[in-house]
Amino acid sequence: MLQLGSLALAALFCTATALPNIQQLSFGLPTPHSSSLSKHTPFAAFLEHFSSPASSTSIYLSHTLETLHPNRSFVVTTDPSFSLPAFAAEPSNGLKLHESKDGARMSKKIFLPAFRRRDGAGVVAERVIWGEWDVEWGGKEWKVITAEWPEGFQTIRQSHLIGAQETSISDSDLLLLAVSSYTSEIRESILVFDNSHWEADHGLWLSVQKASWSDVILDEELKSQLQREYKSFLSSESTYRELGVPWKRGIIFLGPPGNGKTISLKAIMKDSGVPTLYVKTFQTYAGDEEGIRMIFQRARAEAPCLLVLEDLDSLITEENRSFFLNQVDGIEDNDGLLLIATTNHFDKLDPALSNRPSRFDRKYTFPDPSRSERRSYALYWQHKLADNPKIDFPDSLLDSVAEKTKRFSFAYMKEAVVASLLILAGEEKGEELDFGTVLLGQIEWLRKQLGKEE
Structure with a gap:
């Protein structure tokens, strides 16, 4: 496996001023002071601006590590889905992961409360700030160094894949693709949009698993229509293609509260066999329009999927209505989206939402039971x-x-x-x-x- 003076490197990372100026190091590229590169080129301006230790920790750290490992393939990623421990936890993925014996380690303890109080007090976990691992996968070897630091209003987590002698950049790309695609899959969770971001909610998934169509007491014809609705849509992509119409559909459940809308929705979520994206609010720090854009962007990426908007009348406002309508049936590709909304107050919805097919094609009323x-x-x-x-x-x-x-x-x-x-x-x-x-x-x-x- 690769060897690295890791303790020294970690110390340098934590005390950047101990390193020589980045411009004095050679990275296999001309520096702004090189005679072969004019100071007035775009790259020179870019490198000069961001190579200060206080300006960009990312570039500073990446170039330092690359300099310390000449003639090695070197790949950097800040992809939040890149989690080697999660990938290695599945034996069938065939990845061997060990902390480097000579590597530095820095971490902090965090408290994770229990999902429910009756489950106990919670646990104390560890979050790695600096970590180094020896990795074997697909007959190739890497030294992987991961660092995390605050920058502005966010936290940056950056991993560096340093290949062994026979490991190429293409090999590193394959590892990155395998790990990130595996860990980004939705497993035993429902994606929930709230507080300006998506979060995988295992608790909600557990709640949905308790639902069953056998527990849904409805008029049998209504229940059959609901089941045909999502099953037919999800199995009819080729039919939509042959007809030359977009493969998307919107349905809305309406009626007074307590008459089966939510339990029917949970039964659909459990039985559909596709990812479910659940929206609590459109609100973000950048406004509702940014939230709506993020919601539909993720839904298009996960399609075919269910996009659930519960209590639609509370989500739509005069300010965000136009942008929402544009996302639903504008020029963007919404293929594979089954949009399901519920409302207790259908009369409060704008006619542009409630009365036009292609936005919500079918309305299902849940009246008081007979x-x-x-x-x-x-x-x-x-x-x-x-x-x-x-x-x-x-x-x-x-x-x-x-x-x-x-x-x-x-x-x-x-x-x-x-x-x-x-x-x-x-x-x-x-x-x-x-x-x-x-x-x-x-x-x-x-x-x-x-x-x-x-």
């Missing part, structure tokens, strides 16, 4: 509670629940059942409460609350 749907929902709970010896849920109760929950949403019906179970769980010794009586009592109490809301 009597048969309310009975089906009660039946769903009957089956779910069948193994609980404390719960007596006879068939006669199904019809009573269906009759007494007129104008109830599924959310209200769920609340009646959950509240009843909590009451039974808190009963005192010697007290014997009947589930059916408690449930009907909770329905009556919620009926009064529903009247107040209306």
Whole structure:
């Protein structure tokens, strides 16, 4: 493997003034003071401006490392997807990664809170500021040096791939491509856009995995239409091509809250088999238009995919409406995008959004459940509670629940059942409460609350 005076180099990196001026080093390129290069050329101006240790740590560090390793292939990347540990963690990738025995190391401890409080206090992790690794992959060898430093309002993380004697720049490019393409894939996560950036949300993915079409209580025809909608779109790229129309589609779920829009959306996200991008807000530090641009740019890169805009009426404003519409059906290529939006207030949407095909081609209404749907929902709970010896849920109760929950949403019906179970769980010794009586009592109490809301 390659050998390097790493402790010295790390010290030089941390104390840049200890190095000679960058212009005194030779990088295999003419310097601004070289007789073969005029001071007035663009490259001379560029190098002179950025080669000061205080001006560009990136160029300073890269040129220093390249000088210390003459006659070696040398590739630099700041790609955030380039993570050798993540790539090496998958055995089938065939990469061997070891910290260099003679290498320097600098790191800081960070606290990572648990996803949920009941999972514990969290963990203390380590973030490498300077690290050196010996890498073997595909019969080739590298010394990889990674450094991280603050610059302006951001943190730069830069890796340097220094090839062994028989390792070419093309070999390094192949390694970079393999690592970055692997680690940039969305695995067991949903991409969420919030606070001006995308973040892979494993917790949301776990929540989606609990959803199932068997748990979605809807009119059977509506449920079948929803399933056909995304399955047909995702399998019909060739049909769109033959027809000469863009392979994109937009659908919107509308109706009062609590009637199945979110659970249906989760079932689609789980069953679609393509990446899901979920948008919480358009807002960024540079304004809504920049957020919308970033959202559609990433969606086009991930296509075919689902782009989910929940509560669309709260996302669209008078200021961002025009730019949003332009991204949806402008000249940009949106092939492979299935745009799914939900709203509880369809009447608040601009007609340019709600009434024009090619933006949202189909609208699906989720009304308050019918009597048969309310009975089906009660039946769903009957089956779910069948193994609980404390719960007596006879068939006669199904019809009573269906009759007494007129104008109830599924959310209200769920609340009646959950509240009843909590009451039974808190009963005192010697007290014997009947589930059916408690449930009907909770329905009556919620009926009064529903009247107040209306």
